[in-house]
Amino acid sequence: MTDVSLEKLTKAYPGQTRPAVNDVSMHIDGGSLTALLGPSACGKSTILKMIAGLLPPTSGDIRFARQSVLQLPPNRRDAVMVFQNHLLFPYMTVGENIGFGLKMRHEPKKDIDRAVGRMLELVQLEDMGTRKPNQLSGGQQQRVALARALILRPKILLLDEPFSNLDANLRLEMQQLLNSLHQELGTTMLFVTHDKEEAVGLSNKIALILNGTLRQYASATVLYGQPKDEDVARFFGARNFVPGKCGPGYFDCALGRFTLPESVSSTGRLLTFRPENIVVGGDNILENSFHATLASKQFLGSQTVLGLQKGDIFFEALLSPQIAEPLQEGSTVSVHLPQRSLWILG
Amino acid sequence: MLMQTNRHTENSRDGLSGPVWFSLILLVSWLVLPLIPLAIWSVSRSWYFPDIIPSAFSLRAWNYVFSSTSDVLPALGVTTLIALCATLLSVIIGLPAGRALGLYQFRGKALVELLILAPTIVPGIAVALGLHVVFLSLGLAGSYLGVLIVHLIPTLPYMVLVMAGVFANYNPDTEAQARSLGASAIQTFFYVTLPAILPGLLIGSLFTFLVSWSQYILTLLIGGGRVVTLPLLLFNFASAGRNDITGAISMIYILPGVVLLLLGARHLTGRSRAVESLRQI
Numbered sequence: 001m002t003d004v005s006l007e008k009l010t011k012a013y014p015g016q017t018r019p020a021v022n023d024v025s026m027h028i029d030g031g032s033l034t035a036l037l038g039p040s041a042c043g044k045s046t047i048l049k050m051i052a053g054l055l056p057p058t059s060g061d062i063r064f065a066r067q068s069v070l071q072l073p074p075n076r077r078d079a080v081m082v083f084q085n086h087l088l089f090p091y092m093t094v095g096e097n098i099g100f101g102l103k104m105r106h107e108p109k110k111d112i113d114r115a116v117g118r119m120l121e122l123v124q125l126e127d128m129g130t131r132k133p134n135q136l137s138g139g140q141q142q143r144v145a146l147a148r149a150l151i152l153r154p155k156i157l158l159l160d161e162p163f164s165n166l167d168a169n170l171r172l173e174m175q176q177l178l179n180s181l182h183q184e185l186g187t188t189m190l191f192v193t194h195d196k197e198e199a200v201g202l203s204n205k206i207a208l209i210l211n212g213t214l215r216q217y218a219s220a221t222v223l224y225g226q227p228k229d230e231d232v233a234r235f236f237g238a239r240n241f242v243p244g245k246c247g248p249g250y251f252d253c254a255l256g257r258f259t260l261p262e263s264v265s266s267t268g269r270l271l272t273f274r275p276e277n278i279v280v281g282g283d284n285i286l287e288n289s290f291h292a293t294l295a296s297k298q299f300l301g302s303q304t305v306l307g308l309q310k311g312d313i314f315f316e317a318l319l320s321p322q323i324a325e326p327l328q329e330g331s332t333v334s335v336h337l338p339q340r341s342l343w344i345l346g
Numbered sequence: 347m348l349m350q351t352n353r354h355t356e357n358s359r360d361g362l363s364g365p366v367w368f369s370l371i372l373l374v375s376w377l378v379l380p381l382i383p384l385a386i387w388s389v390s391r392s393w394y395f396p397d398i399i400p401s402a403f404s405l406r407a408w409n410y411v412f413s414s415t416s417d418v419l420p421a422l423g424v425t426t427l428i429a430l431c432a433t434l435l436s437v438i439i440g441l442p443a444g445r446a447l448g449l450y451q452f453r454g455k456a457l458v459e460l461l462i463l464a465p466t467i468v469p470g471i472a473v474a475l476g477l478h479v480v481f482l483s484l485g486l487a488g489s490y491l492g493v494l495i496v497h498l499i500p501t502l503p504y505m506v507l508v509m510a511g512v513f514a515n516y517n518p519d520t521e522a523q524a525r526s527l528g529a530s531a532i533q534t535f536f537y538v539t540l541p542a543i544l545p546g547l548l549i550g551s552l553f554t555f556l557v558s559w560s561q562y563i564l565t566l567l568i569g570g571g572r573v574v575t576l577p578l579l580l581f582n583f584a585s586a587g588r589n590d591i592t593g594a595i596s597m598i599y600i601l602p603g604v605v606l607l608l609l610g611a612r613h614l615t616g617r618s619r620a621v622e623s624l625r626q627i
Binding site: 085 | 520541
C-alpha cells in the first residue's frame with residue numbers, strides 16, 4: 001500500500017494575488033480513504049491534479065512511498081484520477097472505455113477483454129459493455145468511469161467530486177460501492193468533495209481546505225468536537241461562540257464560570273459548544289449550569305432549534321422535539337453545558 | 347442556402363410545397379445550367395450562332411487536354427500539389443491557433459480574431475500587390491513556395507475559424523483524463539483529441555483545399571507566369587477564344603469540388619458538430 005506525502009505544496013497562477021494552493025503539507029496513509037473537503041474553488045481539485053501529474057506545482061514536493069514523483073508524467077505515475085463529469089470517451093463503447101488504459105499499455109486484446117468483463121461485473125454493468133456512454137444513466141456512467149480507473153489497479157485513486165452530479169439515492173449507492181471497493185482492493189483513495197456529510201460518512205480522515213490552505217487534517221470526530229479555529233468550527237456547523245478568558249481548568253465569560261475537562265487546554269479566548277450537546281430544562285443545579293431566556297423556538301421535523309439569550313449573549317441549542325415541546329417561548333429555562341461538550345478556540 | 351433547403355425537405359417529408367419545389371429547381375439550375383454549355387463545348391467542333399446544338403462533334407479538345415504537348419496535366423498536378431500543401435500547412439498552423447482561440451480567454455483576443463478574419467474582408471489584389479514587392483526582395487516571387495505561402499492568406503482564416511468553433515465546444519479535461527489513464531501525449535492526440543475534432547478538421551480542410559484550388563489573382567501575381575495552375579490556364583484559353591478547350595479544362599477543374607462535396611455531404615447535413623460550430627461563427 002502506497003502512502004502519499006505532500007511537502008509544502010504550492011500552486012500560484014500568474015496574475016493572481018493569492019496562490020490557489022498555499023504551502024500544503026500532509027501525509028496520507030497507504031490504503032486509507034481520505035477526503036479533501038472545502039467550498040468550491042478552494043484549491044482542492046488543484047491539489048488532486050498536481051498529485052495526478054496534470055498540473056505542475058509552483059513549489060513543494062509530492063512523494064509516493066517516499067519517492068518524489070514530480071519528474072514523472074501523468075501516464076507514468078501510479079495514480080489515476082477520475083474527473084467530476086466522468087468524461088467518458090463518447091465515440092467508444094462502454095467496454096472500450098473501460099479497457100482504454102490497458103490498450104494504451106499495449107496489453108494483448110484477449111487479456112483486455114477478460115479484465116473488462118471482470119470490471120463490468122464489479123460495478124454491476126454486466127450487459128452494458130457494447131453500449132455507447134450516452135445510452136447509460138448518470139449513475140451508470142459514473143460507475144464506468146470508476147471501472148475505467150480501477151482496471152489499471154492503481155496504487156492511488158484520485159476522485160474529483162465523484163458523486164456531485166448524482167441524485168441522493170444514486171449517491172448513497174455509489175458511496176457504498178466505493179466503500180466496498182476500497183475495503184476489497186486496499187487502494188489508497190483520495191477524494192475531493194464540498195459536502196461535509198459525504199466526507200464524514202465515507203472517509204477515514206478529512207483534510208479541510210479553505211482558500212488554498214490546509215486548515216485542519218484529522219478524523220471527523222476531531223473536526224466536529226475539537227476544531228482548530230473558528231473558521232473550521234463554523235465550517236462544521238458550530239454556531240455558539242462566547243468570548244472570555246481562560247484560567248487553570250476553567251473559563252470565565254458572560255455566561256458564568258465553566259469548568260473545563262482536563263483534555264482541553266486552558267489557553268484561548270473563545271468558548272464553543274455544539275448546539276446538539278446542550279441540555280436544556282433540567283431541574284437539578286449541576287456544575288456548568290445557568291439560566292437563560294428562551295427567545296425563539298423552531299420545529300424542524302427531527303429536531304427543534306432553540307434560540308437562547310443571556311444578557312448580550314445569544315446561542316442556539318438543538319433538542320429532540322419531544323423534550324422541547326413543553327418549553328414556552330419567553331420563559332426562563334435552565335441550561336447545562338456538559339464538561340465534555342466544551343472546547344476552547346485560540 | 348443548402349442547409350436551408352435541406353431543413354425544408356425535412357419539415358415536409360410528405361410532399362414538397364410549390365414554392366419549395368420552385369426554389370429547389372431554381373437553385374439546381376443556377377448551379378448546373380452554366381455547366382451544360384461548357385460540357386457541350388468540350389465535345390463540339392463547330393458551334394455557331396444561332397444553332398441550338400453544335401453542327402459537328404469531336405473529341406479534339408479532350409485529345410489536346412490529355413496530350414503530352416498541352417500544359418493541362420502538369421497544371422493539374424501543380425494545382426493539386428499546391429492545394430494539398432496549403433491544406434496541410436493550414437492544418438498545422440490552424441489547429442493550434444483555433445485551439446487557443448476556442449479554449450482560452452486572453453488579452454487582445456478580439457484583435458487577433460479580427461486579424462485572422464482580415465484576409466476575407468480586405469481585397470486579395472491589394473494584399474497581393476503589396477506582397478509582390480516583399481516577395482521579390484525575398485526571392486519568393488515566381489516560385490512554387492511563394493505561391494504556396496500566398497495561398498495561405500485566404501485559406502488560413504477558414505481553417506482557424508472552423509477549428510475555433512470546434513474547440514469552443516470541446517472539454518480539454520478529456521485529454522487530462524486520458525493522460526491520467528496512462529495514455530502518452532501522442533496516444534492522447536490520436537485516440538482522444540483527433541476523433542473529437544475530426545468532423546471539423548475535415549470541413550476545414552475541404553474549405554482550404556477548394557479556396558486554394560480556385561485562386562487566380564494571387565497565383566498570377568506572385569507566380570509571375572512561372573507557376574501555372576489550372577485557373578490560369580483556363581483563363582488563357584478562354585481569353586484566346588478556344589471555347590472547346592476551355593470547356594474541357596472546366597470539366598476537369600470542377601471535378602475535385604464535386605468529389606469533395608459528395609464526400610463531405612454527410613457532414614453538411616447539419617447534424618455534424620463542425621457545421622454546428624460554423625453556424626455559431
